[in-house]
Amino acid sequence: MTSTIDKVLQRSQGNPPKRVVDDEAVDNLLSYIDSGNDLYNLGVRRVLKKMKHDLDRGQYDYDLADAEWMRIVNKGARLYSREYGGGKFRPAELEEVAEEMARRFEYRLRHGDY
Helix, strand or coil: CCCHHHHHHHHHCCCCCCCCCCHHHHHHHHHHHHCCCHHHHHHHHHHHHHHHHHHHHCCCCHHHHHHHHHHHHHHHHHHHHHHHCCCCCCHHHHHHHHHHHHHHHHHHHHCCCC
């Protein structure tokens, strides 16, 4: 367990504290969002179309894209919790899922999948 002093020292040295992430929870949520349910059809498809359009026009903003992914991930987490029960996801886990979705989108875009 990291003490408060260690956390302060890490920040002062420019090393951000490590995020505590449950890899299984991240994988489950990512699979749930990618599974083709209503969330994908309503949310992800719209975001992909908008981001592709912004890239084609040269107006792609990575910060806004991150916010869009987080909106989808938050919706997915709520639906997942309703369907399967259980507790809430940690913010670090939600951020990890959003970052992975953004990485996948950018990879597919670079390789001509969209």
